[in-house]
Amino acid sequence: MNNIETALCPKVEAAFTLLAKKWTGLILFSMASGEYCFNELMAAIPGLSARLLSVRMRELEEAGLVKRQVRDELSPIRVTYSLTAKGSSLAAVLLKIAEWANN
Amino acid sequence: MNNIETALCPKVEAAFTLLAKKWTGLILFSMASGEYCFNELMAAIPGLSARLLSVRMRELEEAGLVKRQVRDELSPIRVTYSLTAKGSSLAAVLLKIAEWANN
DNA sequence: TTACTAGCTTACTAATAGTAACCGCCTATG
DNA sequence: CATAGGCGGTTACTATTAGTAAGCTAGTAA
Numbered sequence: 662m663n664n665i666e667t668a669l670c671p672k673v674e675a676a677f678t679l680l681a682k683k684w685t686g687l688i689l690f691s692m693a694s695g696e697y698c699f700n701e702l703m704a705a706i707p708g709l710s711a712r713l714l715s716v717r718m719r720e721l722e723e724a725g726l727v728k729r730q731v732r733d734e735l736s737p738i739r740v741t742y743s744l745t746a747k748g749s750s751l752a753a754v755l756l757k758i759a760e761w762a763n764n
Numbered sequence: 765m766n767n768i769e770t771a772l773c774p775k776v777e778a779a780f781t782l783l784a785k786k787w788t789g790l791i792l793f794s795m796a797s798g799e800y801c802f803n804e805l806m807a808a809i810p811g812l813s814a815r816l817l818s819v820r821m822r823e824l825e826e827a828g829l830v831k832r833q834v835r836d837e838l839s840p841i842r843v844t845y846s847l848t849a850k851g852s853s854l855a856a857v858l859l860k861i862a863e864w865a866n867n
Numbered sequence: 868t869t870a871c872t873a874g875c876t877t878a879c880t881a882a883t884a885g886t887a888a889c890c891g892c893c894t895a896t897g
Numbered sequence: 898c899a900t901a902g903g904c905g906g907t908t909a910c911t912a913t914t915a916g917t918a919a920g921c922t923a924g925t926a927a
Contacts, residue, residue, distance in 0.1 A: 669790070669809065676865035677789040683884065686780040687772070699905050706772065710885060715906060737893045737904055754864055757857045762779035786883095786915065802874050813916060818875060840873060840924045 676751075679724060684709050686755055688717055689726065689744070693752040696730075696741040718742060726751060779854075782827060787812050789858055791820055792829065792847070796855040799833075799844040821845060829854060 680686050684706065691697075691705045702714060721727035726748035732739045744752055783789050787809065794800075794808045805817060824830035829851035835842045847855055 669794070670866070672865040672867075673793075673862045674790070676861055677793070680783060680789060680861070681786045683784045686783060687777070690776075690780070691772070700903085708885095710887095711906065712886085712908090713884065716884095740905065751861075751864055754857065754860045757860060758779055758783070758854075759776045761854055761857055762775040763773070764775075803872085806874095811916095813918095814875065815877090815917085816915065819915095843874065 679720075682717070682720070684713055684717055685721070686758070688714070688721070689748060689752045690755040690759060692727070692742065692744050693749070693756060696743040698739050698741050702742070721748070782823075785820070785823070787816055787820055788824070789861070791817070791824070792851065792855045793858040793862060795830070795845065795847050796852070796859060799846040801842050801844050805845070824851070 687706050687709070688702065691702060697705070699711075699714065699718075703709060703711060706714075718727060718729065722729050725745055728743050728745050728748075730741050730743070732741055790809050790812070791805065794805060800808070802814075802817065802821075806812060806814060809817075821830060821832065825832050828848055831846050831848050831851075833844050833846070835844055
């Protein structure tokens with residue numbers, strides 16, 4: 662048999678752990694271009710609930726993949742979310758998963 | 765605000781749903797090259813239990829990403845798992861996630 | 868005979884996700 | 898002024914998934 666040459670480094674494990682949480686991949690993928698507000702993302706990802714979107718956005722913010730901005734010059738106050746550089750480089754890979762899915 | 769131009773097609777959703785199950789990504793990634801038997805995968809992926817590995821392998825087999833072979837010419841009987849063409853094209857994308865993780 | 872390995876499965880508990888209702892703030896309408 | 902509605906969530910409760918530990922079948926090995 663083969664032995665496994667790609668050792669699992671903690672960073673790789675962490676990346677897969679993040680993406681293994683439900684909706685995380687789809688959220689990042691959906692955010693690939695531009696800024697979105699909470700309800701836009703809700704509308705873009707059918708089945709995703711406000712509770713989990715809220716939880717995931719906090720996780721992604723903490724992971725440094727997403728930036729949250731309160732735009733209080735608008736009325737009513739809007740909150741927009743956008744990918745950081747780190748986030749959008751990951752989203753680029755996720756676009757390849759979508760390509761793969763389409764064969 | 766932006767509108768989201770990447771419509772979520774069912775195939776893309778299905779791909780992310782598969783990868784959102786815990787360990788699926790790591791399993792495919794770990795299988796990227798060659799054949800592995802059950803206990804090799806267990807050893808390669810710390811934290812993964814026999815129960816879930818068994819469940820995941822069945823799912824991946826059903827999804828057509830993994831091929832299971834019982835090698836009864838060996839004693840004791842060995843079972844080996846390898847990626848199908850479909851599986852290894854996905855694993856190639858997962859390798860990019862690992863690259864991303866290493867920055 | 869006893870022990871050990873491979874490849875699982877089963878029963879049970881803990882963690883994660885889904886559902887529905889509700890909140891505070893602001894604006895628009897009657 | 899009252900009330901209705903949208904935005905961006907939170908809370909409480911249920912259902913689904915994952916983790917843990919034990920055990921099982923079949924085949925060596927000592």
